[in-house]
Amino acid sequence: MHIDLSGKTAIVTGSSAGIGFAIAAGLARAGAHVIVNGRSAASTAQAVERIAAAAPQAQVEGHAGDLGTAQGCAELVARYPSCDILVNNLGIYGLQDFFETPDSEWQRFFEVNIMSGVRLSRAYLPAMVGRGWGRVVFISSESALNIPADMIHYGFTKTALLSLARGLAKRVAGSGVTVNSVLPGPTLSDGLATMLADEVSASGKTLDEVAAEFVVAHRPSSIIRRAASVEEVANMVVYTCSPQASATTGAALRVDGGVVDSL
Known part of the structure; x- marks a missing residue:
């Protein structure tokens, strides 16, 4: 299968390292103009350089900013007012017992893991619908289904992303825009x-x-x-963003190595 995303602009949040970086690199290799995002200018620039070195023909640039805040999202949208592909990858996690997790930590996880995707989807989806083509992907987790007892606040946010993706897919039904979630399992x-x-x-x-x-x-x-490797997760995301995945929407796509014990 040859995936060609030439002429498409993709924004991948939280993509200076890890799964997000692998997704950005995969989209760039497929021909997309990719916007890499990291919190610091240094890490973002380094990620851009790594992708450019591996794929010299790639169009890639960086935007440093904290998308876990409303201001950070607004600054990204002001600089890049339109995109064809939005991958809401930004997320944080951490072990913490439920009875020792304060309101402030619940709020922080909610803002970063959920509201970043809410704000950017709200900003970019209408133009995708107007053009009749677009892809939005939320990076959830197998923890959305197997809620970890040692980080319930994290599992909660990942479950919320499944609801958000499914609801948005219905909201833009028939428009040519697809909205899906991808659920990685343990990933190196x-x-x-x-x-x-x-x-x-x-x-x-x-x-x-x-x-x-x-x-x-x-x-x-x-x-x-x-x-799993980060590239194995990225492969699913790149496919989901492709023209070939035009009939896949409202789906929760698992790259969990079979961790979720469900048919």
């Missing part, structure tokens, strides 16, 4: 690599081996029995 992102670094150093095993042991221990329902 920069964050997971950092979390496992001490174990890698102490055990003498490779990162892949330690990550696989982590998955077996903490996600025993996994069928692939390992962590």
